[in-house]
Amino acid sequence: MRGLDDIDRKIIAAIQGNGKITANELSDRVGLSPSPCARRVRLLEDSGVIKGYTAVIDQKKVGLPISAFASIKLERQREEDLDRFALAVARWPEVVDCYLMTGQRDYLMRIVVRDLEAYERFIKDKLTRLDGVASIETSFALDQVKRSEVLPLE
The missing domain is CATH 1.10.10.10 (Winged helix-like DNA-binding domain superfamily/Winged helix DNA-binding domain)
Known part of the structure; x- marks a missing residue:
């Protein structure tokens, strides 16, 4: 391109x-x-510059008011472990964003659910059952101050 x-x-x-x-x-x-x-x-x-088109949906109005940010540490950071994790996350609709990170944690993901019980089920039924996950640290968003898909092109 x-x-x-x-x-x-x-x-x-x-x-x-x-x-x-x-x-x-x-x-x-x-x-x-x-x-x-x-x-x-x-x-x-x-060329992939425009990856697709989508509508921005108000998550609260569709019954998904909870945004949880989970920091994940893997037992090992070998390529096959990273690939296995990425493949699993790609199948989970609750995970709306997931980033491979530098620093103390390996991944940061945003999980959207309807309530705390749904988040607990996600953790117990999916995330903790994935081989290689060493630890999970979660923070919950109280409010969304800004959200944008608009990139600051100069």
């Missing part, structure tokens, strides 16, 4: 702000006619 130019950045900014923007609105906003603009969007999609 070639580097991003100013037009690409304008396209990305517009789509990040409104994933439902029409092709005509997008082309007007970035200063291209619809065909070249659509071609640029397709190139950004094909």
Whole structure:
């Protein structure tokens, strides 16, 4: 993929702000006619810069008010252990974010559930049954101060 130019950045900014923007609105906003603009969007999609489109859902309004942040330490950090952990986490819908970390812990994940009992079931039925997990440390979010999928493109 070639580097991003100013037009690409304008396209990305517009789509990040409104994933439902029409092709005509997008082309007007970035200063291209619809065909070249659509071609640029397709190139950004094909290259993986634009990974997909999604709606932002209010987790409380769909009955999932609890966000738990779990720090996970593995017994070993060998590649096969990291891969096994990543494959398991990918199958768990409660885990909405998971990062391989530097520092004292190996992973930080955000788990979204309807109540504390659901979180306890997740821990007991899934996370603690995974081979190689040495420890789990959890913090619960009291409130969400900021959430954004908009990247600060310069």
